[in-house]
Amino acid sequence: xxDNSPYQASRVAPAIQPPLDPVPHAISGPIRQMWILLAGxxxxxxxxxxxATVSAYRVPGSSKLASSFILLIGAIVxxxxxxxxxxxxxxxxxxxCMVLMLLALLLLxxxxxxxxxxxxxxxxxxxxxxxxxxxxxAIFRHHRFMADExxxxxRRRLSDDPAFAPKPAALD
Numbered sequence: 482x483x484d485n486s487p488y489q490a491s492r493v494a495p496a497i498q499p500p501l502d503p504v505p506h507a508i509s510g511p512i513r514q515m516w517i518l519l520a521g522x523x524x525x526x527x528x529x530x531x532x533a534t535v536s537a538y539r540v541p542g543s544s545k546l547a548s549s550f551i552l553l554i555g556a557i558v559x560x561x562x563x564x565x566x567x568x569x570x571x572x573x574x575x576x577x578c579m580v581l582m583l584l585a586l587l588l589l590x591x592x593x594x595x596x597x598x599x600x601x602x603x604x605x606x607x608x609x610x611x612x613x614x615x616x617x618x619a620i621f622r623h624h625r626f627m628a629d630e631x632x633x634x635x636r637r638r639l640s641d642d643p644a645f646a647p648k649p650a651a652l653d
Contacts, residue, residue, distance in 0.1 A: 508623050515616025516569040518609060519580065523562030530555020569616060574624065577617040584610050 530552050537548035565583075568576030588606045592598060 508619050511615040511619040516566045518612050519566035523559045527559035572620050577620045
């Protein structure tokens with residue numbers, strides 16, 4: 482049989498919907514920085530809890546219950562940071578706002594705490610809050626960008642029409 486017969490149905494690949502435009506780096510970059518910061522803080526807290534527990538076990542006469550409590554609290558707080566990092570990774574606006582409130586409370590605790598203010602601690606919290614403010618604003622911009630993309634789908638090109646598709650290769 483001939484492949485050019487007008488009486489045979491042609492084998493044209495179905496038109497594939499073009500994907501939504503990828504999110505620009507100006508939006509996705511601060512979000513990535515924010516969830517990496519939060520995940521890093523969670524891992525750091527867990528490591529510090531393990532180190533504190535191991536060092537408390539080595540001190541003679543120390544309470545094993547107190548060192549186990551330190552480990553438990555460190556694991557809970559580290560898991561909370563991991564959870565909010567996952568929420569930011571999934572671009573949750575509620576979680577991003579909760580992270581800002583948490584960091585603001587931690588900064589106020591650092592400023593008004595009785596331990597004194599070191600420049601390193603103040604600088605760390607300032608940089609952390611700066612990253613989280615940028616990340617939270619980027620999450621809101623991400624949702625607005627995605628809503629605009631859904632509202633305004635990309636225009637179909639004439640070359641996407643099946644009539645202009647190339648003929649498939651002949652089957653053996």
